[in-house]
Amino acid sequence: MAHNDTHAARKKGGAGKILLVVLLLLLLAVGAAVHFAYNEIHGNGAPGSTEVTVSIPQGSGVAAIANKLKEAGVIRSAYLFRWYVGQKGAAAKLQYGDFVLQTSAISYDAIIATLSQYAKAETVRVTIPEGTTAIAIAQKMESAGLCTAEEFLKEANEGDFSAYTFWQYVPEDKEAPNRFMKCEGYLFPETYEFLKDDTVHNYVATFYAQFDAQFTKEMYAALKKQGMTLPELVTLASFVQEEAGNSQDSNVAQVFRNRLAEGSPYPRLQSNTSSHIQSDADNNYLWNWVAPYYDGWDNIPENILTAYDTYSCIGLPAGPISNPGLAAIKAALEPQPDEEAKDAYFFVTDLKGNYYYAHTLAEHNANCKTAAAVNKSLKN
Structure with a gap:
């Protein structure tokens, strides 16, 4: 009996030692983490730091900025920097441009102070009106000397932009074989300041980041409630933009939604802004943009011609016909029509x-x- 008690006491004592060791290791780990964080935040990095130039593209969020700083060796933890910026409430102060910083020997406060000053960088201002097509935007970028139209469209349609929320809702080409261009509708119209000699990816990302910022959680919730997809909404909004783009946005949106409703006697949009009518008098997407892209009307693939002719296709066409502004998008999502347009x-x-x-x-x-x-x- 005494032997069993001694054995149990030893087992209990052994477990206590293990627990003590585990707690000690945890305390050491926490201590090391705190020590690292303190040194990192206060710039007590490794000796022998050097100057580096960090380029922050326009439209970059805190996460993208933190990753740029880590890649350049200015900070060691992107996560810690994001947390610190959040604690300081400094996210809105951070600018874009070229910044000269030290590697691993500069405090986070000093980094934030530097990034909060507008950096003198050679930029080009490009204004994209609401309703501009993807091809026209690419041509504007080429005219501005930033990249070729071909490079812009290739990256906009084929690049990886999965970092943006909306991108997951835009189907791949294989899932939308009748769509003309994947990027159409999501290159948000705005006035931008682009850094010269930046990458084509960053130029395109600037447009997509703006679209992502404009499309709120509430708008996604409204989409889900209506059983509508993002491409459907943006496609409808592009027609609202082309047919109105003014105080009549909601009325025009309501007419189109009435046509698209289940049981509608007129299930086609029948809009001259995308139709079989070959006339320069109309702002016709097929005639003005798709046909030239394929070197002539007769060269347009039959599936695309059919999918975008609103006089023949039932419902919405295969994709947007321009890049609509926020007012047109909101009107398409939740129109507030006048009495005369409610049932029109x-x-x-x-x-x-x-x-x-x-x-x-x-x-x-x-x-x-x-x-x-x-x-x-x-x-x-």
Whole structure:
């Protein structure tokens, strides 16, 4: 009996020693981590630091900046830097540009102070109006001397932009074989300052980062509630942008949504902004952008022509026809129409900018005559 008690006491004592060792190791690990964090934050790095130039692209978030600093050897922990910037509330202060910093011997406060000053870097300002197509944006980038249009489109369509939330909802080409361009609709229209001699990837990322920032969690929730996909919304918004792009956004969006609704007697958009009509008078996506891309109308692949002709395809076409602004996107998502457009299936405009809405084809034909009379009076 005494022998068993002695054995149990030894076992208990052994377990206690193990626990003590584990606690000691944990304390040492915590101590080492605290010591590392203190030295890292206060710039007590390894001796023999050197100057490096760190280029921060426009639109970079704290995570991207932290990774750039770590790659350059300025900091040792991207996670710790992100945490510290958050604690300081300094994220909004960080600028883009070229910055000269020391490697491993500079405090986080000094880094933040340097990055908070606007860096003098050679930049090019490019303004992208709402409703600009991907090809037109690429051409603007080429005209600005930043990259070729071909390079821009290739990266925009084929590059890896999975870091952005919206990108996971944009199907790959194999999943959308009738779509003209993957990037169309997501190159957010804005005025940008681009660094000269930056990478094509960063140029494209600037557009995508802005789209990602504009599309909120509430908007994703509204999409889910409606059973609508992001490509469907952006496609609809691109038509709203082209047919309105003004105070009539919600009314036009409602007309299109009425046509797209289940059981609609008019399930086609029938918009001249993307149709079989070969006319320079219309802002026709197929005629003005798709046809030239394929060196002529007759060379457009049949599946793409069919998928984008809104007079033949039922429902939405295979993809957006431009890059819409936020107002058009919001109107397409949750329109707030006037009474005259709530149940309308048709609209027509005149050269004065008036919009006429109709529920029946007969009413629409009458509106077309009214609009034509207004147009004729302006030409006399």
